[in-house]
Amino acid sequence: MRKFAPVADGPNAAALQVLAEQDSEVRATLFGRIVEQYPQAAMVFPEGATEVPQVLVDATSFTLAATQESESAGAAIPEATLIPLREWALDLRRTGFPASEFPAVAEIVGGVVGVDTQVLVRAAREMERVSREADEAGVAAASVAQVTQVAQDGSAWVVRAEASAAVGYAAGQALPVMRAGNQGVWWALAPAVPPNRFGQLEFHLDGPDVEVGDYLTLGAARGPAVRANRPKMLLVAVGTGWAAAKSVVFGLIEERIRPEVHLVVCGDNADDFYDTHTINSLTDSQPWLQVTRVAPTPGEFGESSAKAIWVPGSAFVSAPGTWWDHQIVLCGKGAEVAEYREALEAAGARGILTCATDAAVQFPTA
Structure with missing residues (x-):
């Protein structure tokens, strides 16, 4: 995730410092003020919640920091700042909270953190706009x-x-x-x-x-879509990341032109692998698909043309020759695939696409 660099002596510096401290008191105060203003909003949060989610604090910090210099000159909010805010607005439609109230919530947030609320309200109005346009276009909220x-x-x-x-x-x-x-x-x-x-x-x-x-x-889909853009693809599935990889493979079956795909299914040991019947059937029936199971600890998989290699997954996928000339796609929980991405980048790979199966709306942090 890209990091922003807040201006140390800007008008929002004090508020940014408070927000950066990850103090639950701020989140609890925001929760109380929002639920006081909108009692029905309590249904948006988990039962028994007493704090707003961290994403609200992150979005506030991101907006204040990214606009701190331009706001003093009265400039428009940078497009790079608006893009993730628009994505968040579309994601929030699933909660049922009315987008028309986003500006009022921005006023509450600004009051709690002690800043001029103008930039937060302007950002909230842009979020309201894209949410309303999705409604008018007939895009289902959920x-x-x-x-x-x-x-x-x-x-x-x-x-x-x-x-x-x-x-x-x-x-x-x-x-x-x-x-x-x-x-x-x-x-x-x-x-x-x-x-x-x-x-x-x-x-x-x-x-x-x-x-x-x-x-x-x-709710609305998150994360990047996988579209083949090279003659060869290295598709790595870590743990239940096989779900995303499976969707990619079956999607390619329906395509008239498809790349040569090397599917690498990774686990800690043989017991971590599942859906073996599907994987074996794909291996044996699709000539454009090569499958390798990788785990540090040996085990048995039954009869199949899929190979099994007993080494750490990150070491295998980053080895010379495995990824060269391939479009690289990593599928799995964000924390699990991070090790694979780091190993590949250390080996010189670039343009790696990560499909995090636990993808969440995130904002750059300080």
């Missing part, structure tokens, strides 16, 4: 799907669900997901199947967190 199957497969739980209409996302992206009855608690999950007109979904979880019959609310 979708609802019902869980139809939950099954444990090795180290993962495979969850299948169906929505009444197509769900908007692209292969490699993640969706914010909230289970009915779990107020304000959102997960980020990557669909394991490409988008389809039937609204069929598949997610891979680390635990049995849902049951058949549960309803799921799905």
